[in-house]
Amino acid sequence: MDFRFSNQEEAFCREVDEFIRKELPEHWTEECLYWPGGYGSIPDFEGLSSAAEEFRRKLADKGWLALTCPREYGGGERSQIEQAIFQERMSYYRAPGPGVATLIAGPTILQFGSEKTKREWLPRIARAEIRFWLAYSEPNAGSDLAAIKTSAVDDGDDLIINGQKIWSSGAHVSDYAWMLVRTNPDARAHKGISLIMVDNRSKGITIRPLINICGFHSYNEVFFDDVRVPKSNIVGEMNRGWYYVMSALDFERLVVPIGNFKRTFEELVQQVKETKLNDNMLVRDRLAELAIEIDVAYMFFWQTAWMLDRGLQPNIEASVLKLISTQLSQKLASTAVDILGPYGELEHGTRWTPLNGRLCTGYLDCISALVGAGTSEIQRNIIAMRGLGLPWA
Numbered sequence: 001m002d003f004r005f006s007n008q009e010e011a012f013c014r015e016v017d018e019f020i021r022k023e024l025p026e027h028w029t030e031e032c033l034y035w036p037g038g039y040g041s042i043p044d045f046e047g048l049s050s051a052a053e054e055f056r057r058k059l060a061d062k063g064w065l066a067l068t069c070p071r072e073y074g075g076g077e078r079s080q081i082e083q084a085i086f087q088e089r090m091s092y093y094r095a096p097g098p099g100v101a102t103l104i105a106g107p108t109i110l111q112f113g114s115e116k117t118k119r120e121w122l123p124r125i126a127r128a129e130i131r132f133w134l135a136y137s138e139p140n141a142g143s144d145l146a147a148i149k150t151s152a153v154d155d156g157d158d159l160i161i162n163g164q165k166i167w168s169s170g171a172h173v174s175d176y177a178w179m180l181v182r183t184n185p186d187a188r189a190h191k192g193i194s195l196i197m198v199d200n201r202s203k204g205i206t207i208r209p210l211i212n213i214c215g216f217h218s219y220n221e222v223f224f225d226d227v228r229v230p231k232s233n234i235v236g237e238m239n240r241g242w243y244y245v246m247s248a249l250d251f252e253r254l255v256v257p258i259g260n261f262k263r264t265f266e267e268l269v270q271q272v273k274e275t276k277l278n279d280n281m282l283v284r285d286r287l288a289e290l291a292i293e294i295d296v297a298y299m300f301f302w303q304t305a306w307m308l309d310r311g312l313q314p315n316i317e318a319s320v321l322k323l324i325s326t327q328l329s330q331k332l333a334s335t336a337v338d339i340l341g342p343y344g345e346l347e348h349g350t351r352w353t354p355l356n357g358r359l360c361t362g363y364l365d366c367i368s369a370l371v372g373a374g375t376s377e378i379q380r381n382i383i384a385m386r387g388l389g390l391p392w393a
């Protein structure tokens with residue numbers, strides 16, 4: 001098997017790398033606290049500086065925010081491998097860029113949306129004009145997502161939405177909810193659900209902050225009181241939202257900041273060398289283990305892109321990649337804290353703090369990765385069911 005990139009892919013990789021190094025705000029990579037795989041330290045959730053917004057606009061101008069989308073909808077019509085290359089380089093520099101809109105909503109609209117929906121929404125996503133947040137979870141519906149209760153009642157050309165969403169990452173800095181609602185209360189759980197895009201500025205929406213374990217405002221609870229939304233904002237067919245969201249979740253699980261794992265690991269190895277811990281056999285052993293697991297995650301990462309390019313659905317692979325990368329997120333943090341001892345726990349801002357405080361934040365943030373986008377237990381259930389043919393537990 002030949003794992004090398006083609007000449008075109010190599011050239012694209014160089015182009016992306018040069019662009020990021022030239023355009024990313026100075027010292028961004030070093031100063032950014034984003035922990036690989038963490039949900040609570042993603043810079044966008046705190047709002048971006050104008051320089052970072054400018055960087056995102058430049059990405060949109062290059063057509064890189066909708067890389068795989070067809071040109072007729074404003075995309076770059078590139079391969080999934082090129083998308084993966086872009087994602088790898090961007091995450092290596094911890095660069096702000098693609099989000100829910102481009103990585104989850106866009107591909108799902110492309111797959112299931114009507115022609116009208118595609119023409120109306122995809123170009124706006126490609127131009128980075130709109131941002132989405134994921135409105136799936138409710139106080140009593142997380143792993144058991146089909147238990148959602150938020151209702152959407154038919155009223156002529158509109159639906160009237162009532163209910164509550166929770167753990168809504170980035171809702172406070174987004175424009176639209178990418179939302180699951182119950183449109184048929186009489187149908188069996190997953191059959192009466194629709195997927196709809198809801199303008200955050202609609203009357204009747206209240207967004208309240210929830211502060212995460214790192215002390216950042218990353219997620220929220222959001223209340224919907226008689227919120228009127230045009231039916232034309234439904235993605236695909238009414239009452240088929242469950243099937244679309246299963247696909248959207250696969251897209252989400254493939255969004256792994258793989259390059260950030262490599263970068264953070266390189267920084268840890270550098271720190272070990274500088275602090276002369278590199279003679280310690282236990283330290284060497286733990287680092288070697290991490291190096292192997294990062295390589296394994298990389299293999300799965302490229303494999304899923306390769307499968308998508310061949311029209312194969314990486315359902316099981318998406319869950320495997322999500323599971324191993326989030327476990328890696330936790331192992332990287334705990335190994336680094338074990339190796340660096342009390343120094344590893346120091347916050348950003350002292351001259352003794354290693355990795356600019358990323359480790360201290362990451363140690364807390366890595367737990368979120370095991371829960372967001374479906375917990376590790378749920379990923380194991382999916383692998384057991386879809387991969388091994390065992391019954392759902």
Ligand SMILES: Cc1cc2nc3c(=O)[nH]c(=O)nc-3n(C[C@H](O)[C@H](O)[C@H](O)COP(=O)(O)OP(=O)(O)OC[C@H]3O[C@@H](n4cnc5c(N)ncnc54)[C@H](O)[C@@H]3O)c2cc1C
Nearest residue numbers: 039134135136137142143167168169368371372373375377
């Ligand atoms: C940082 C973060 C960001 C998030 N962002 C968003 C967001 O933007 N939008 C959104 O909609 N949601 C978001 N979520 C919510 C997330 O998707 C849910 O928290 C997750 O699906 C788990 O649901 P729950 O919290 O209700 O836990 P529960 O479903 O109540 O699970 C509790 C425990 O029981 C286990 N469990 C449940 N069912 C099974 C089963 N069948 N087999 C084995 N074990 C099981 C779980 O693994 C878990 O350990 C976010 C969560 C976190 C932590």
